[in-house]
Amino acid sequence: MKQFIALCIAAAFAGSAFAAAPEAAPVAKTAQQSKMTTCNADAAGKKGDERKAFMKECLSAKPAPAMTQQNKMKMCNADAKDMKGDARKAFMKECLSAPKK
Numbered sequence: 001m002k003q004f005i006a007l008c009i010a011a012a013f014a015g016s017a018f019a020a021a022p023e024a025a026p027v028a029k030t031a032q033q034s035k036m037t038t039c040n041a042d043a044a045g046k047k048g049d050e051r052k053a054f055m056k057e058c059l060s061a062k063p064a065p066a067m068t069q070q071n072k073m074k075m076c077n078a079d080a081k082d083m084k085g086d087a088r089k090a091f092m093k094e095c096l097s098a099p100k101k
Contacts, residue, residue, distance in 0.1 A: 032059075035058075035059060036059065038058075039054075039055055039058035039059055040055075042054075042058060043055055043058070072095075072096060073096065075095075076091075076092055076095035076096055077092075079091070079095065080092055080095070
């Protein structure tokens with residue numbers, strides 16, 4: 001019986017040590033939490049129904065689709081249609097290496 005009580009006490013202390021561990025490491029925000037933070041900041045100054053409508057719209061908005069490499073190639077080719085030789089090559093290199101929009 002004494003061993004059982006000692007085991008329960010040890011388990012209680014060990015459990016509290018494990019429970020404290022996640023607090024030590026910072027937890028990254030989820031995408032929804034980040035979106036909530038951004039929408040909340042953008043809603044500053046709005047009140048009542050106006051704020052409610054704004055938050056609903058903001059939180060339900062889908063992010064803009066990222067441009068794929070294939071779409072980027074099509075766009076750059078269309079922009080370079082009248083170019084030839086080294087000018088086209090330089091333009092395409094610049095266009096394709098530009099950050100995605």
